[in-house]
Amino acid sequence: MIPTSFDYTRPSTVDEAVSTLRAAGEDAKILAGGQSLIPVLRLRLAAPSTLIDLGGISDLVGIRSDGDSLVIGAMTSHAEVAASDLVRQHAPMVAEAAQSIGDPQVRHMGTFGGSLSHADPAGDLPSVALALDAAMVVAGPEGRREVAAGDFFTDHFTTVLGADEILVEVRVPKLAGWGMRYVKFNRVAQAWAIVGVAAAVRRDNGGIAEARVALTNMGPTPIRARGVEQALAGADADLDALRAACETAAEGASPSSDVTASAEYRGHLAKVLSRRAVAAAAGL
Amino acid sequence: MTVTEERPAAEVGHARRRKEDARLITGRTMWTDNITLPGMLHLAILRSPMAHARIATIDVGPARELPGVIAAFSGRDLAEDMASLPCAWPVTEDMVHPDHLPLAVDEVRHTGEAVAVVAARDRASALDGLEAIEVDYDELPVVLDMEAALADGADLVHADKGTNKSFTWVFDSAEAGSGGNVADALDGAEVKLSRRYVQQRLIPAYMEPRSVVVDPTGDVFTVWSATQIPHILRLMIAMTTGTPEHKVRVVAPDVGGGFGGKLQVTPEELIAFHVARRIGKPVKHTETRSESMQATHHGRDQIQFIDLTARRDGTVTGLNVRLLANMGAYLGLVTPGVPILGAFMYNAIYKIPAYRFECTGVFTNTAWTDAYRGAGRPEATYAIERIVDELAAELGLDPMEVRRKNWINHDEFPFTTVAGLTYDSGNYEAATDKATQLFGYDELRREQAARRESGDLVQLGIGISTYTEMCGLAPSRVLGALRYGAGGWESATVRVLPTGKVEVVTGTSPHGQGHETAWSQIVADQLGVPFEDVEVLHGDTRTSVRGLDTYGSRSLAVGGTALVKACQKVIKNAKRIAAHMLEASEDDLEFADGTWRVRGTPDAGKTIAECALAVFTSHDLPDGIEPNLDADATHDPENFSFPHGTHLCAAEVDTETGWVNIRKYAAVDDVGRVINPLIVEGQVHGGIAQGVAQALFEEAVYDESGNLMTGTFVDYTVPSAADLPAFDTDRTETPATGHPLGAKGVGEAGTIASTPAVVNAVVDALRPLGVNDVRMPCTPERVWQAIQEARR
Numbered sequence A: 001m002i003p004t005s006f007d008y009t010r011p012s013t014v015d016e017a018v019s020t021l022r023a024a025g026e027d028a029k030i031l032a033g034g035q036s037l038i039p040v041l042r043l044r045l046a047a048p049s050t051l052i053d054l055g056g057i058s059d060l061v062g063i064r065s066d067g068d069s070l071v072i073g074a075m076t077s078h079a080e081v082a083a084s085d086l087v088r089q090h091a092p093m094v095a096e097a098a099q100s101i102g103d104p105q106v107r108h109m110g111t112f113g114g115s116l117s118h119a120d121p122a123g124d125l126p127s128v129a130l131a132l133d134a135a136m137v138v139a140g141p142e143g144r145r146e147v148a149a150g151d152f153f154t155d156h157f158t159t160v161l162g163a164d165e166i167l168v169e170v171r172v173p174k175l176a177g178w179g180m181r182y183v184k185f186n187r188v189a190q191a192w193a194i195v196g197v198a199a200a201v202r203r204d205n206g207g208i209a210e211a212r213v214a215l216t217n218m219g220p221t222p223i224r225a226r227g228v229e230q231a232l233a234g235a236d237a238d239l240d241a242l243r244a245a246c247e248t249a250a251e252g253a254s255p256s257s258d259v260t261a262s263a264e265y266r267g268h269l270a271k272v273l274s275r276r277a278v279a280a281a282a283g284l
Numbered sequence B: 001m002t003v004t005e006e007r008p009a010a011e012v013g014h015a016r017r018r019k020e021d022a023r024l025i026t027g028r029t030m031w032t033d034n035i036t037l038p039g040m041l042h043l044a045i046l047r048s049p050m051a052h053a054r055i056a057t058i059d060v061g062p063a064r065e066l067p068g069v070i071a072a073f074s075g076r077d078l079a080e081d082m083a084s085l086p087c088a089w090p091v092t093e094d095m096v097h098p099d100h101l102p103l104a105v106d107e108v109r110h111t112g113e114a115v116a117v118v119a120a121r122d123r124a125s126a127l128d129g130l131e132a133i134e135v136d137y138d139e140l141p142v143v144l145d146m147e148a149a150l151a152d153g154a155d156l157v158h159a160d161k162g163t164n165k166s167f168t169w170v171f172d173s174a175e176a177g178s179g180g181n182v183a184d185a186l187d188g189a190e191v192k193l194s195r196r197y198v199q200q201r202l203i204p205a206y207m208e209p210r211s212v213v214v215d216p217t218g219d220v221f222t223v224w225s226a227t228q229i230p231h232i233l234r235l236m237i238a239m240t241t242g243t244p245e246h247k248v249r250v251v252a253p254d255v256g257g258g259f260g261g262k263l264q265v266t267p268e269e270l271i272a273f274h275v276a277r278r279i280g281k282p283v284k285h286t287e288t289r290s291e292s293m294q295a296t297h298h299g300r301d302q303i304q305f306i307d308l309t310a311r312r313d314g315t316v317t318g319l320n321v322r323l324l325a326n327m328g329a330y331l332g333l334v335t336p337g338v339p340i341l342g343a344f345m346y347n348a349i350y351k352i353p354a355y356r357f358e359c360t361g362v363f364t365n366t367a368w369t370d371a372y373r374g375a376g377r378p379e380a381t382y383a384i385e386r387i388v389d390e391l392a393a394e395l396g397l398d399p400m401e402v403r404r405k406n407w408i409n410h411d412e413f414p415f416t417t418v419a420g421l422t423y424d425s426g427n428y429e430a431a432t433d434k435a436t437q438l439f440g441y442d443e444l445r446r447e448q449a450a451r452r453e454s455g456d457l458v459q460l461g462i463g464i465s466t467y468t469e470m471c472g473l474a475p476s477r478v479l480g481a482l483r484y485g486a487g488g489w490e491s492a493t494v495r496v497l498p499t500g501k502v503e504v505v506t507g508t509s510p511h512g513q514g515h516e517t518a519w520s521q522i523v524a525d526q527l528g529v530p531f532e533d534v535e536v537l538h539g540d541t542r543t544s545v546r547g548l549d550t551y552g553s554r555s556l557a558v559g560g561t562a563l564v565k566a567c568q569k570v571i572k573n574a575k576r577i578a579a580h581m582l583e584a585s586e587d588d589l590e591f592a593d594g595t596w597r598v599r600g601t602p603d604a605g606k607t608i609a610e611c612a613l614a615v616f617t618s619h620d621l622p623d624g625i626e627p628n629l630d631a632d633a634t635h636d637p638e639n640f641s642f643p644h645g646t647h648l649c650a651a652e653v654d655t656e657t658g659w660v661n662i663r664k665y666a667a668v669d670d671v672g673r674v675i676n677p678l679i680v681e682g683q684v685h686g687g688i689a690q691g692v693a694q695a696l697f698e699e700a701v702y703d704e705s706g707n708l709m710t711g712t713f714v715d716y717t718v719p720s721a722a723d724l725p726a727f728d729t730d731r732t733e734t735p736a737t738g739h740p741l742g743a744k745g746v747g748e749a750g751t752i753a754s755t756p757a758v759v760n761a762v763v764d765a766l767r768p769l770g771v772n773d774v775r776m777p778c779t780p781e782r783v784w785q786a787i788q789e790a791r792r
């Protein structure tokens, strides 16, 4: 279909974007890769008065190394993230998750920041950001602030971003000495995750020293499987120990039942996939 | 021996790249939606959000006020113009056949049913117009489940009909004289299996959405439509709008896929026609994908109750089939006939002594069903191939052995089946032997045993499907006996231009199958002209005057035969002229490689091109001859053709998650003589993919209020190449005997064959866990659930 009519602007700096956003008021919307927003507009499920296209702000594109962090610009495409040597070296699971998104067209249009801002419960990048304790750098009228991934996602399709704020970049800590793996379970290759698991594991003396496990689509926001993480800390690095530790993966989760899967099945998958993701991250 | 001239290589059998592909793949062609006419308006259609409701009030007035909107009509506004959309296949005399108006007038009976239309200067304004239309619906009870719909006191889809049953159609081999009495077989059975299989509802997801342009200006109405059936559409437009047939021209330009989904006379086509006629301006409607998912006809949706009886040695003694077929809310062009086509295929390749088939058509508040790739035959093949596997499991026999024991041997052809069809040719042994080798059957069975032994979390299953199908639709007399409203013949015209180039007109209507290439290959060999010199015209009822279009794997077997006949007439027409030019007697001429030669003097000859030029100038022709080489031919087949083959699938099933991975897929098809192996290969690949889609991926789901839950490609999961394995394919070739081409048809074979092969593999993998069925599509969750239930 065709969206209702709207105004369109294409600022060239973040400051300009923020002030335009502020001036345009509640009904304005940021346009990044358009892979989530345009379908919504075409179905006429939203009718913003103004679209502010971030595509003209070159500062928002790119991946750089900054001390202990990897910094990914909000407008960097999934394809660039997936292909980046820096990402593959310091946060390989981010590249894996980006590579698993949709199809090549979607990966070339869709953006890293757009995915996180959109906060789809089935989106792959939010749980990865959560598992890695990434920090979101947000620009608003009062300047910039950093929000931890754990505080960023508040509900389905909802984040702490204010109406006049823009996600500008994401700081991903480099986890030296960790193994990591994103496991996605979906019906067809280009479908969204039924459940996804992002796991990062640090091994020590043959065992597991520390683990972080975050789940995709097990509730309105990505969640950390804290019970699993606690059970894994200090656990033996063998499959039986992992199996036992992952039994609690779905605890505290509130997955939905829909046409793709029941909540019960999602709960079951969370356990199995957590074990598999952790095992892979631990090199088992 | 002297070789005077290089003999041209035969075109038939040559794996030519398709000549139409460059324009189709680049899109540089005339799709209906590319058509723009002066003054053309764009239509948008308002669709019901309710599955069943009375339209209390509807006001299109506010839409008319909007800028850019030229006209808006509700069903009531067009009520006087509209007649019911046609159903051409009243399968029984007393079939309940409710009216189906293009725009609903008083009542809507499925979500997505059209209730109003807006015509505007551009598409965006038309869509704005839809939002301004006000409709008040009074909700009515919704009937979705077929078994509930038939229960006493059920709510009714069509209150005035007093029933949700459309018809019950019966075939009984005892009555037909083609076999014994099933009741006897059931009574005395050593082994009896009863199963209930569900053929889920599918949505034809053709690549090009449906699109229609109607031009009412000028002396005739011209209708361009993304349809499979321009000829039938023309007739039906004439019959349902009161327009004289010669004042309607229908054009199917290039059409991007159909799979039966465009074998329809659609509400959208008629809405566009009525609006164009009312306002006197050209109009266009192109559906969105979400509209298409809701409002195109759907496929399958049957519940099958199957009883199979056998002796303990595996010899099948009887087959009893009871079917509930979901018609949806209305009857489309051939809706009731689809399950009936299946009636002739349940016995498949087997010698079954007694057979009974009973099908009841049921109305529900869902989109109406109709033809979808295979139409009735995939459902039948699925049921028989699944239950033969169950019989093998029951008796502890190898499923291949049970098949061998029961199938028709190659030396028994022609063979008249218990369903009354005569299979002219086939060789199931040869295809199966080739397939088991290609597949590595024994080795995979060994691997399966090892995995079972070790209790591997990933189990391996092997699925067999030894299918046949009836295609080359269809002998007109048979269609008449089945109460179908039209014939099954096909026509062709061959015109030789003065320069020797050839124009061919076919009455078939390709929508992606590659007819232009295959037809050119046939003509090249027949007339001895280069492949490149042949142009194939189709789809425009002004050029292609006679035809019955493309469906049911008929184009080559029936339309190709008409083409050969037309070529033969051209050759015959050329003979007298050649004889005259060669100053020889006609009796002394022989035709080879495109040239009439005098027997014994190979150097003296006249090509078809030379004869065509002679005819054009007509300066020196024999007395009394009509100066024309061109010819028309029509072919009405004596019999169907019966492709067959053996498909084998090895599926790995992750018993923890239910994930199914097709590890290996081997297909050996016997589609008779092959005109172009590349096209056959393409049809087989696409066909298998579509059958695998039913087995594992696709299902249209309505919620309890009749909303389509799978209304986009996010939820209706059509697999892509990434989800499918490489297919190992090969062929055997037993030519069809009914016509000179020997081709049987290949358009539906892969789809018919693959679904049971895949599901049999999934069930075979899980049998040691106590699973003996998984409802389609075998999604990971369903597989997992089946394992859980078996463990309980």
Ligand SMILES: Cc1cc2nc3c(=O)[nH]c(=O)nc-3n(C[C@H](O)[C@H](O)[C@H](O)COP(=O)(O)OP(=O)(O)OC[C@H]3O[C@@H](n4cnc5c(N)ncnc54)[C@H](O)[C@@H]3O)c2cc1C
Pocket: A029, A030, A031, A032, A033, A034, A035, A036, A037, A038, A054, A074, A100, A101, A102, A103, A106, A109, A110, A111, A112, A113, A114, A115, A117, A118, A120, A122, A123, A124, A125, A161, A165, A166, A167, A168, A190, A191, A192, A193
């Ligand atoms: C066919 C298809 C398949 C897909 N499959 C997957 C999948 O498997 N996994 C997956 O994770 N995703 C998938 N996606 C979604 C894809 O990842 C999108 O790219 C992503 O969700 C949104 O990113 P975008 O750049 O396209 O954002 P847009 O669509 O432009 O915007 C999305 C929302 O975020 C807001 N926004 C965007 N950028 C910013 C910013 N910098 N600051 C503040 N607000 C912002 C917009 O205002 C809008 O509300 C799929 C999409 C499609 C079309």
